[in-house]
Amino acid sequence: MSSDEQMNPAEISDQQWRQKLDPESFAVLREAATEPAFTGAYNDEKGVGMFRCKGCDAELFSSDTKFDSGTGWPSFTDPVVSDAVTLIDDNSHGMRRTEAICARCQGHLGHVFDDGPGSSGQRWCINSAALQFEARE
Numbered sequence: 001m002s003s004d005e006q007m008n009p010a011e012i013s014d015q016q017w018r019q020k021l022d023p024e025s026f027a028v029l030r031e032a033a034t035e036p037a038f039t040g041a042y043n044d045e046k047g048v049g050m051f052r053c054k055g056c057d058a059e060l061f062s063s064d065t066k067f068d069s070g071t072g073w074p075s076f077t078d079p080v081v082s083d084a085v086t087l088i089d090d091n092s093h094g095m096r097r098t099e100a101i102c103a104r105c106q107g108h109l110g111h112v113f114d115d116g117p118g119s120s121g122q123r124w125c126i127n128s129a130a131l132q133f134e135a136r137e
Helices: 014-020 023-031
Strands: 049-053 059-062 085-090 097-102 108-113 123-126 131-135
Touching: 014 023, 023 108, 059 123, 085 108
Parallel strands: none
Antiparallel strands: 049 059, 049 131, 085 097, 097 108, 108 123
């Protein structure tokens, strides 16, 4: 699946997703799992570049908006463009949260909380397993 293709996740089987993604990324992106805190590859990433969806390669977050929230997951103040990520109500596990999903492939990314820095006051708490990092030179 190239980044230019329109994706209809309903047309992509679980078997195809499993072939494309490693087991942890499949669990996060397709089954809304959460990686354990402080274990993700990008929690401590300090490079300059773009964080893309591991499922479909969509540009999601710039390193310019990444900050250390101390929570154990990569955190951002804003997506690269507002329509790159879709927000939905998540009332699972006895909590009331806002889930962030990739607008292109509908993959679960993480959650958004209203305790972040910056003008938006939001903390986009995103699983490393849902991302791939493309460094800028």
